[in-house]
Amino acid sequence: VMQCSASLDILFLLDGSYSIGKGSFERSKHFAGKLCDALDIHPDRVRVGMIQFSSTPHLEFPLDSYLTKQEVKERIKRTVFRGGSTETGQALKYILHKGFPGGRNSSVPEVLIIISDGKSQGSTAMPAMQVKERHITVFAVGIKFPRWEELQVLASEPPERHLLFAGDAEDAANGLYSTLSDPVCTATAPGCKVESHPCERRTLETVKELAGSYVCWKGSKQPNAVQASLCPFTRWKRVLIKHPSRCFRTVCPDPCDSQPCQNGGTCVPEGLDRYHCLCLLGYGGDIHCAAKLSLECGVDLLFLMDSSAGVTLEGFLRFKAFLKRFLQAMVGQDSPVSMGVAQYDDNVKVPIELGQHKDTLSLMRRIDALNFSGGRTLTGRALQYIAQHGFRSSPVLADVQDDLPRVVVLLTDSKSQDSVAEAAEYVKDQNIFLIGIGSSFMRAELTVVTGNPQQTIVYSDPQDLFNRMPELQRKICSVGNPEGCQAQSLDLAFAVDASSGVGLENFLRLRHFVRSSCLHFIINRDVTQIALVTYGSKAHTVFALDTHTSSSAVLQAIDQVPFLGDSASAGSALLHVHRDVMTVQKGARPGVNKVLVLLTNGGGMQDAAAPAQQLRHNGILVFVVVIGDADRDTLLRVAGSPSYLVHISSYEDLQYYQGLIIERICEEARSPVNLCKPNPCMNQGVCILGPGSYRCQCHGWEGPHCERRVLRGDSPRSPALPPRSHVQWSPRGLQHLSRALQHSKRQ
Numbered sequence: 001v002m003q004c005s006a007s008l009d010i011l012f013l014l015d016g017s018y019s020i021g022k023g024s025f026e027r028s029k030h031f032a033g034k035l036c037d038a039l040d041i042h043p044d045r046v047r048v049g050m051i052q053f054s055s056t057p058h059l060e061f062p063l064d065s066y067l068t069k070q071e072v073k074e075r076i077k078r079t080v081f082r083g084g085s086t087e088t089g090q091a092l093k094y095i096l097h098k099g100f101p102g103g104r105n106s107s108v109p110e111v112l113i114i115i116s117d118g119k120s121q122g123s124t125a126m127p128a129m130q131v132k133e134r135h136i137t138v139f140a141v142g143i144k145f146p147r148w149e150e151l152q153v154l155a156s157e158p159p160e161r162h163l164l165f166a167g168d169a170e171d172a173a174n175g176l177y178s179t180l181s182d183p184v185c186t187a188t189a190p191g192c193k194v195e196s197h198p199c200e201r202r203t204l205e206t207v208k209e210l211a212g213s214y215v216c217w218k219g220s221k222q223p224n225a226v227q228a229s230l231c232p233f234t235r236w237k238r239v240l241i242k243h244p245s246r247c248f249r250t251v252c253p254d255p256c257d258s259q260p261c262q263n264g265g266t267c268v269p270e271g272l273d274r275y276h277c278l279c280l281l282g283y284g285g286d287i288h289c290a291a292k293l294s295l296e297c298g299v300d301l302l303f304l305m306d307s308s309a310g311v312t313l314e315g316f317l318r319f320k321a322f323l324k325r326f327l328q329a330m331v332g333q334d335s336p337v338s339m340g341v342a343q344y345d346d347n348v349k350v351p352i353e354l355g356q357h358k359d360t361l362s363l364m365r366r367i368d369a370l371n372f373s374g375g376r377t378l379t380g381r382a383l384q385y386i387a388q389h390g391f392r393s394s395p396v397l398a399d400v401q402d403d404l405p406r407v408v409v410l411l412t413d414s415k416s417q418d419s420v421a422e423a424a425e426y427v428k429d430q431n432i433f434l435i436g437i438g439s440s441f442m443r444a445e446l447t448v449v450t451g452n453p454q455q456t457i458v459y460s461d462p463q464d465l466f467n468r469m470p471e472l473q474r475k476i477c478s479v480g481n482p483e484g485c486q487a488q489s490l491d492l493a494f495a496v497d498a499s500s501g502v503g504l505e506n507f508l509r510l511r512h513f514v515r516s517s518c519l520h521f522i523i524n525r526d527v528t529q530i531a532l533v534t535y536g537s538k539a540h541t542v543f544a545l546d547t548h549t550s551s552s553a554v555l556q557a558i559d560q561v562p563f564l565g566d567s568a569s570a571g572s573a574l575l576h577v578h579r580d581v582m583t584v585q586k587g588a589r590p591g592v593n594k595v596l597v598l599l600t601n602g603g604g605m606q607d608a609a610a611p612a613q614q615l616r617h618n619g620i621l622v623f624v625v626v627i628g629d630a631d632r633d634t635l636l637r638v639a640g641s642p643s644y645l646v647h648i649s650s651y652e653d654l655q656y657y658q659g660l661i662i663e664r665i666c667e668e669a670r671s672p673v674n675l676c677k678p679n680p681c682m683n684q685g686v687c688i689l690g691p692g693s694y695r696c697q698c699h700g701w702e703g704p705h706c707e708r709r710v711l712r713g714d715s716p717r718s719p720a721l722p723p724r725s726h727v728q729w730s731p732r733g734l735q736h737l738s739r740a741l742q743h744s745k746r747q
Contacts, residue, residue: 002037002038002173002174002177002250003038003039003040004038004039004040004046004177004180004181004184004185005040005045005046005185006045006046006109006184006185007044007045007046007104007108007109008039008045008046008047008108008109008111008180008184008185009046009047009049009063009100009103009104009108009109009110009111010039010046010047010048010049010063010111010113011048011049011050011051011063011095011100011103011110011111011112011113012032012048012049012050012051012076012113012115013050013051013053013091013095013112013113013114013115013116014028014029014032014050014051014052014053014060014079014115014116015028015052015053015054015086015088015114015115015116015117015143016052016053016054016058016081016082016083016084017053017054017055017083017084017085017086017087018054018083018084018085019086019117019119020086020116020117020143020144021144022081024117024143024144025081026081027143027166027167027169028115028141028143028166029076029077029079030166030169031115031141031143031166031169031172031173032050032076032113032115033073033076033077034169034170034172034173035113035172035173035176035177036048036069036072036073036076037069037173038173038177039069040069041066041067041068041069041072042067042068043064043067047063047064047102047103047104048063048066048072049061049062049063049064049065049100049101049102049103050075050076050079051091051094051095051101052079052082053087053088053090053091053094054082054083054084054085054086054087055084055085055087056084056087056090057087057090057091057094058082059101060075060079061075062101062102062103063100063101063102063103064102064103065102085121086116086117086119086120086121087120087121087122088114088116088120088122088124088150088154089120089122089123089124089126089127090122092124092127092128092130092131093127095112095131095136096127096130096131096134106134106135109137109184110134110135110136110137111136111137111138111139111180111184112131112136112137112138112139113139113141113176114138114139114140114141114151114154115141115143115166116140116141116142116143116146116151116154117142117143117144117145117146117147118140118142118146118147118148118149118150118151118154119146119147119150120150124150124153124154125153128153128154132156137156137162137180137184138154138155138156138162139155139156139162139163139164139176139179140152140154140155140162140163140164141163141164141165141166141172141176142163142164142165142166142167142201142203143165143166143167144167145202145203145204146165146203147203148163148201148203148243151163160196160245160246160247160248161175161178161179161248162179163201163245164176165201171249174249174250175247175248175249177250178194178248178249178250179248181194181250191252191253191272192250192251192252192253192272193250193251194248194249194250194251195248195249195250195251196246196247196248196249197246197247197249198244198245198246198247199244199245199246199247200242200243200244200245201242201243201245202240202241202242202243203240203241203243204238204239204240204241205238205239205241206236206237206238206239207236207237207239208234208235208236208237209234209235209237210232210233210234211233211234211235212232212233213230213231213232213233214230214231214233215228215229215230215231216228216229216230216231217229252272253272254269255267255269255270255271255272255273255274255275256268256269256275260275260277260288261277261278261279261288261289262288262289264289265277265278265279265288265289266278277289297337297476297477298337298404298405299337299338299404299405299406299407299476299477300338300354300355300391300404300405300406300407301337301338301339301340301354301407301409301476302339302340302341302342302354302386302390302391302406302407302408302409303323303339303340303341303342303408303409303411304342304343304344304382304383304386304390304408304409304410304411305319305320305323305341305342305343305344305370305411306319306343306344306345306377306379306410306411306412306413306414307343307344307345307370307372307373307374307375308344308345308346308373308374308375308376308377308378308414309345309374309375309376309377309414310377310413310414310415311377311412311413311414313372313374315413315414316372317372318462318465319411320367320368320370321466322411322465322466322469323341323367324364324367324368325466325469326469326472327339327360327363327364327367328360328364329469338354338355338404339352339354339355339357339363340352340353340354340355340356340390341366341367341370342382342386342390343370343373344378344379344381344382344385345373345374345375345376345377345378346375346376346378347375348381348382348385348386350386350389350390351366351369351370352366352367354390354391376417377412377414377415377416377417378416378417378418379410379412379416379418379420379423379445379449380416380418380419380420380421380422380423380424381418381423383408383410383420383423383424383426383427383434383449384423384426384427386408386427387423387426387427387430387432390408391406391432405433406430406431406432406433407432407433407434407435407476408427408432408433408434408435409435409436409437409472409476410434410435410436410437410438410446410449411437411438412436412437412438412442412446413438413439413442415442415445416445420445420448420449421448424448424449424450424451425451428451433455434449434450434451434455435450435455435456435457435472435475435476436449436450436455436456436457437456437457437458437459437465437468437472438456438457438458438459439458439459439460440458440459440460442458443456443458446458447656451656452656452659453653453656453657453660454475454656454657454658454659454660454663455475457471457472457475488527488528488593488666488669488670489526489527489528489589489592489593489669490521490527490528490529490592490593490594490595490665490666490668490669491528491529491531491545491582491587491588491589491592491593491594491595492521492528492529492530492531492594492595492597492665493530493531493532493533493545493577493581493582493594493595493596493597494514494517494530494531494532494533494596494597494599495533495534495535495539495570495573495574495577495596495597495598495599496510496511496514496532496533496534496535496561496599497510497534497535497568497570497599497600497601497603497604498534498535498536498561498562498563498564498565499535499536499537499564499565499566499567499568499601499603499604500536500565500566500567501567501568501601501603501604502568502600502601502603504563504565506601506627506651507563508563509651509652509654510599510651510654511558511559511561513599513654513655513658514532514558514599515555515558515559516655516658517597517658517661517662518530518551518554518555518558519551519555520662521551522551523548523549523550523551523554524549524550525546525549529545529546529587529589530545530548530554531543531544531545531547531581531586531587532557532558532561533573533576533577533581534561534562534564535564535568535569535570535572535573535576536564536565536566536567536568536569537566537567537568537569537572538569538572539569539572539573539575539576539577540564541576541580541581542557542558542561543557544581544586544587545581545582545586545587545588545589546586546587547587567603567604568600568601568603568604569604569607570598570600570603570604570605570607570608570638571604571605571606571607571608571610571611572607573598573608574596574598574608574611574612574614574615574622574638575611575614577596577615577620578611578614578615578618578620582594582596582615582618582620582678583678584678584680584682584705585682588678590675590680590694591673591675592673593619593621593668593669593671593673594619594620594621594678595620595621595623595665595668595669596615596620596621596622596623597623597625597661597665598622598623598624598625598638599625599627600624600625600626600627601626601627601628601630602626602627602628602629602630602631602634602635603630605630605631605634605635605638606634608634608638609634609637609638612637612638612639612640613640616640617677618677618678618679619673619674619677619678620677620678621644621668622638622639622640622644623639623644623646623661623664623665624638624639624644624645624646625646625648625654625657625661626645626646626647626648627648627649627650627651627654628648628649628650630647632647635647643664644664646660646661674689675687675689675693675694676688676689676694680694680696680705681696681697681698681705681706682701682705682706682707683698683700683701683706683707683709684699684706685697685698685699685701685705685706
C-alpha cells in the first residue's frame with residue numbers, strides 16, 4: 001500500500017558514533033532499508049543517498065549512484081560502522097556546504113532523514129535552522145534511548161509529524177510515509193486515511209538521588225580534636241522517562257475484519273482486499289480452512305483412551321477434544337476407515353463399537369457423551385481385553401471387513417500399574433498394529449508397548465498434542481505399506497565406522513542395518529543409486545553410486561564388506577565422500593537430491609565438522625546416526641542441525657530407528673534440488689543455473705561438462721562446441737549424458 005512515486009531526493013544521515021554502537025547502527029540500517037520498500041526508486045522519481053557521520057561526515061553513496069530499490073538496499077546493508085564522537089552539527093554544515101550529493105539541486109523536494117541518538121557533542125541549533133531555511137524537510141529518527149529534546153530541534157515543524165523512533169522500523173516507516181503522502185507523495189490508497197493517536201517517546205536519563213548519610217569526621221575549633229558528624233551521599237541512577245506525544249499513521253481497512261478463516265485458522269492480509277488463511281494442522285480443505293478429509297486408507301481403527309485417576313479429568317477431556325478434532329479433520333463421509341472408541345481404568349468399556357456409527361455427527365455426539373471414571377491405570381489388562389474383544393464381528397458390525405488392517409491407538413498420560421510388555425506382545429501376535437500417544441515422560445513405556453519408537457507419538461505440551469494429527473495420520477496409513485521413497489530419485493551413500501572402537505560384533509549390526517535399509521529403496525539408474533564407504537583411519541569405497549544397478553547386487557556386495565579394526569577418522573571418511581563418491585565422475589546425477597548417512601559410535605569426530613560443511617555447501621545432506629556416548633556439541637557441528645542427528649543408546653536399539661531415518665531421507669528426496677550442487681562441470685568449469693536447466697562455462701576445456709581439453713597449435717580441434725559451452729541441458733538428459741561420459745572414461 002505504501003509506495004511514494006513522486007520526484008523526490010532523499011538523503012539518509014546515519015549516526016555512526018560510539019554512543020550508538022554497532023548493534024543500534026544495524027537497526028538504523030534496517031530502518032533505512034525498510035523505508036526504501038515504500039519508495040519508487042528510479043532516476044526520474046525517488047533518488048536515495050547516504051552520509052554516515054561521527055567525528056567527521058563520510059559520504060557513503062551519492063543520490064545518483066544506485067538506480068533501483070534492490071541496489072540501494074544492498075548498498076545500505078554493506079555500510080560499515082565507523083565509530084567516533086557525535087558531531088551532528090558538523091554533518092549538517094557539510095550538507096549546507098555540499099548540498100545533496102548527486103541530487104537535482106532543489107528542483108525537486110529534498111528530504112533529510114537523520115537517524116541518531118541525539119547526543120551531539122556540539123551545538124546543532126544554528127545549522128539545523130539553516131538547513132530548514134533552505135526548504136529541506138528534516139525527519140529526526142531516534143535510535144537506542146535518544147535525547148528527544150535535541151532531535152526536536154533538528155526536526156521540521158510540526159515535530160509530531162517529523163519525530164520518529166527507528167526501533168520499530170515498520171511503524172516509523174509508516175509515520176514517515178504518512179507525513180510525505182500529502183502533498184509530496186501520491187495520495188493514500190482508496191479506503192486508507194491518516195489518523196492521529198496518543199503515543200509516547202521513551203528515553204533513559206541519568207539523575208542524581210540522595211542515597212543516605214554516613215558518619216564523617218570534621219575539624220574542631222579545639223586544638224588536636226575532631227568532630228563526628230553525618231554527611232549525605234548521593235548516587236547516579238538511570239531512569240526511564242516517558243514523553244507523551246501524538247503519532248500520525250496511515251490506517252487501511254483490513255480484509256481480515258470479517259474473520260473469513262474457519263476452525264481456528266489465522267487470517268493474513270495481502271494488501272487492501274486480499275488475504276490468505278494459515279490453517280491448523282489437519283485443516284486446509286479449502287482456502288478458508290475447511291476440514292481436510294485426508295485419512296483415505298482402509299483400516300479398522302480403535303482408539304483406546306486412558307480414563308484413570310492418573311490422567312486426571314483435564315487430561316481425559318483433552319483426549320476427547322483430540323478425538324473430535326481428528327474426526328473432523330481426517331475422516332470424511334466416504335472414508336474407508338471404520339472407527340471405534342474404548343476407555344479403561346480398572347475395567348475396560350467399548351462405548352463406541354467398531355463400525356457402529358457411519359456418520360461423523362453421531363460419532364461426535366457419542367464421544368461427547370463419554371464420562372471420566374478415575375480408577376487405577378491397568379494398561380496391560382486393557383490391551384489384552386481389546387485384542388480379544390475389540391475387533392470381534394457381530395451382526396451389528398456386518399460391514400466391518402475382516403481383511404482390513406487392524407490398528408489400536410493408545411491414548412495415555414499415566415504410568416501403568418500392571419505389566420504392559422506381555423500384553424503388548426499378545427496384541428501384536430493377533431496382527432494388530434499398535435500406536436502409542438502420550439506426553440514426553442511416557443516415551444519409555446510407550447516404546448515398550450509398541451515395540452518401536454517409530455510407532456510412538458509424544459507431545460511436549462497440550463497444544464502440541466493437536467499438532468501431532470498429521471503424524472498420526474501417516475502412521476495409521478503406513479500399516480502394511482512399505483516405507484522408502486517410492487519413485488523419488490535419490491543418490492544415497494552410507495559411511496560406516498569399521499574401527500576397533502566399534503568392534504566386530506557391532507560392525508556386523510551396522511552392516512545388517514545398511515542391508516535392511518537398502519530393501520526400502522528401488523535401486524536402478526533412474527530411481528535410487530546407493531554407495532557404501534567404510535572407514536577406520538582411512539576411508540575405502542566398497543562400491544560407488546554407479547557400480548550396482550539392482551537390489552540383489554547391492555545386498556550381495558554388502559554381505560562381503562570386511563571389518564577394518566584400526567582407529568577411526570570420520571573427517572577422512574567425509575572428505576573421501578566429498579572428493580571421490582558424490583561426484584559426477586563417480587556416478588552422482590545432476591538434478592537429483594543427495595544424502596550421506598554416517599553410522600558411527602562417535603569416535604574420531606573431531607576433524608569431521610569442516611568436511612561435513614563442505615558436503616552441505618555442495619547440496620549433500622549429512623545425516624549422523626550415533627550409537628553410544630558422544631559429545632553432543634561435536635555431533636551437532638557435524639550434522640549441522642538437530643533434525644539430522646539421531647543419538648541411540650545401544651546397537652540393539654538401532655533397528656527401531658530405521659523408520660525414522662528412512663522417513664527423513666525421503667523428506668530430503670522430495671525437497672527442491674539445486675542443479676549446480678554438487679558442481680556437474682569438470683575441470684574447474686563454472687555451473688550457471690537457468691530456468692529448469694544449467695550450463696557449464698569452460699576455460700581451456702570444452703563440451704557440455706568441460707570434459708574435453710581444447711587442443712592448441714596445429715592439432716585438429718572438434719568443431720562440435722566452442723570453448724565456452726552455452727548449451728542447456730535438462731536434469732534427466734544430463735543423467736544419461738553423465739553415464740555415457742563415465743563409460744567412455746573407463747574405456
